[in-house]
Amino acid sequence: LHDIGKLECWAQREILSEHTRYTYNFVRKCLGERLAEYARRHHNEPFYPEEDKPANEIEQILCLANNLAAGSEREWKSIDSISAPPLPIKLTHVFSNKVIRNELDEAKLTNLSQALAKRLEGIEKDFSEKPKQCYFKIFGILEESGLHLVPAEASELMNDVSLWNHLKLTAAFATCIYLEGGWKGYNLQDYKFALLSGDADKISSFVNRSLRLPDLNARSNLIIEATDKVRDFLKDFLGPECIVFAAGGSFLAFCPPRLVDAALEGAKKSFEAVSDGRVSITVSHVIMSGDELRRDFGKVWKESQRRMRLEKSKRLLVPEVEEEVEEGVEVCDVCRRRAWVKEDERKILRIDASPRPERLCDFCSKLREKGKGVWLNDLKGESNFVACIKADGDDIGRVLTGKIFDELGKASIPSRIETLSNLIHRTCEREFRGIIKKFSKRESVVYAGGDDLLAFVPGEAALKASKEIALKFREEMANKCTLSAGVAIFHYRLPVYAGLEAANLLMSKLKEGNKGKIAYAVIRSTGSTKSELMQSIRILTLEQLDTTLNIIRFLEKCEASASQLWKIISVAAKNEVKVKALVRNLIGKFKVPLNDGKILLQFLETGLFSDAFFLFNLFKERGEENA
Structure with missing residues (x-):
């Protein structure tokens, strides 16, 4: 909460150094005098009064952590220190100062500050009785507030970093310094x-x-639950502020070096306990000085990725041990690794001329019960086809290592990279879910994050x-990053792995040299060979995709007959x-209207008409008996 006073300070048109007074008033009302003094004294610059400068070890740690989170650009503080910044306060994009993510006038700043104060009102007693649980509550309130759309600084040098990410990182660094032995000087x-x-x-x-x-x-939910358990462990062991990222089977967190072994062991045990050992997790770590962290966090992130690849390569040398199944025993239809113990009477597997209920092992049977609710049959629309969409940001590892900031002439400071990481995750987790919901009548997102x-x-x-997904990602990334998507279209009666495997193949084709594009294919049957699937793949730019969709819309209204x-x-x-x-x-014989004919000629020039016509026919409404 050390910079929470900036909201009211900016709203009241005060100079920057006054934000410590507003922080003191805010925290005192919520958490009392002692913590308010700690929060207030986090600056040692000459233009701050003596009463705002650190006076004990806790305050010195907070001051150092605050400077470390802000990074090298803290040295370049502008005239804002001696004059009030103009309203509205702007949050720009980390990739472009010309892209305004949010603007806050006096009313918005005041309303946000008052809303937070109201939610934290009366929490002092809880904090004294149950400090840990109360801290988690405060953290959650701040995390879900609008602070991620408020800049940490009003100056143009730092107004691309969110206040939330700055507050969170400051707390993380303060935690690590305190747990690693405390104050050692500036x-x-x-x-x-x-x-980690x-x-x-x-x-x-x-x-x-x-x-x-x-x-x-x-x-998929099992992986999510296992990752959540890792998050819960690290939250309790280190603090939620130390977790940079935890989703989809991966995590990244700051940690005091002396606690590395215990933290990694606990994270690994937490994950594999939920997955019942059927999915393992590789863990690694890098250690850096505070100066390295401050000067180029992107370089540290890159080294972390390199170390992870090294640890992964070691695991590849260890052969995977599968459960032995006695000869003659029939295996599960899902995993094909364990003996089946139960039949699912609801689903019939068509094997040659002898259909029978699907047979599941105990593990797969329990998973199906957990996952039941939506079937492919529930998702098909006017046609009997469904589609598996797999999308992935392009070169995000390169982006998060700070390479793109080097090209833009910006420093790879910790709070900037965390702001970017948070923006990417929120885009996928929230924006993408909203887009899919528009097109599907049931909850059909398997994973987004x-x-x-x-x-x-x-x-x-x-x-x-x-x-829409590709365009939304580009928009949220200020057109500096692209996304690739593989779209596998298949009949709803086919097993889901047919769509998954095809989507994975499409993504691999895109990553080979077609990043930023959309690849699609229609799977006719589970018996389709890889070479047959490869021949059916179409890779389109967003402009070509738009043209294809326009052709389909035209065909839906075109007066020309199907035979023509x-x-x-x-x-x-x-x-x-x-x-x-x-x-x-055909136009001359009045078999094709003049306007339709002109549009037809234009679309034929694109080279996309034939494929679009195929899709148009594929998706025409058809009855179950014709499926």
Whole structure:
């Protein structure tokens, strides 16, 4: 809460150094005099009065942590220290000062400050009786408030970093300094910090081993639950402020070096206890000085990634031990690794001419029960097709290591990179979910977080949804980062792994040299070979995707008969000159309206008409008997 007074300070048009007084007043009303004094005294710059400068070890630690979180740009503080910044206060994008993420006038600043004060009112007694639980409550209130859309500084040098991320990082560094031995002076070289990381092993292999959508949901949820347990452990062991990221089987956290072994062991045990050991997690860490952390956090992040890859490579040398199944014993239809013990009478597996209920092992049966609720049958729309959308931000590792900031002439300070990480995660977790909800009548997001999305939608909505997702990501990233998406379209009666495997293949094709594009394919059956699937893949830029969707919309209203359109398509595949002559001939014979004919000729020039016509026919409403 050390900078919470900035809201009221800016609203009252006071100079920056006055924010400590407003912080004192805010914290005193909520948590009492002693903590208010701690929060107030976190600056040692010459333009702050003596009563605002650190007077004991706790306040000195807070002052140092505050400077470390702000990074090297704290040295370049502008005229804001001696004059009030103009309203509205602007939060710009970390990638562009020209992109305004939020503006706050006097009313918005005051309302946010008062709303937070009201939610924290009377919490002093709880804090004295149950400080840990009360701290978690305060942290949660701040995390869910609008502070992530308020800048940490009003000056243009630092107004791209959110106040929430600055407050959180300051608390994290203060925790690490305190637990590592306390105050050692203002020289950052005298302090060491550890960056912990964890990444679940072979998630795709585990999750893709799904026959039905409930299997997939349950397996994905198991990874989410295991990651949440890691978050809970680190929250209790270190504090929630130390967790940089924890989602989708991965985590990143700050830690005092002396607690590294205990923290990593606890995180690993927490994850694998939930996954019942069926999914393991690799953990690693790097240790850096406070000065290294302050000067180039992106470099530290990059080293953390390198260390994780090294630890992962060691695990690849250890062969995976599978459960032995006695010869002659039939295995589970889902995992194909353990003996089946239970039949699911609700789902019939069509094997040759002898359909039978699906057979599940105990583990897969329990997972299906947990995941039941939405089936592919519930998601199909006017057609009998559904689509698996898998989306992933491009080169996000490179982005978070600060490479892009180097290109933009910005410093890779801790709070800037955490602000970016938070923005990416919020975009995927909230914005993407909202987009999928528009196109699906049931909850169909399997996972959304980090920079990943896995979801199912009606087949006819898949390309529209993927386009909106890609555009939203570009918008949220100020057009400095792109997203790739693989869209596997398949009949709802096919097993879910058919769509998953195809979506994974599409993503691999995109990452080979087609980043920032949308790839789609239609899967006809589970018996489709990889070469057949490869031939059906179409890779489109967003502009080409938009054209394809426009062609489909045109075909829905076009007055030309289906037979005429088929004839145009067949001629177009052989001779571009003849097809134009054919269209003009049909216009002349009044078989194709003049306006439709002109539009047809324009669309034929794009080279996308044939594929769009195929999709149009695929998604035309059809009865169950024709499926």
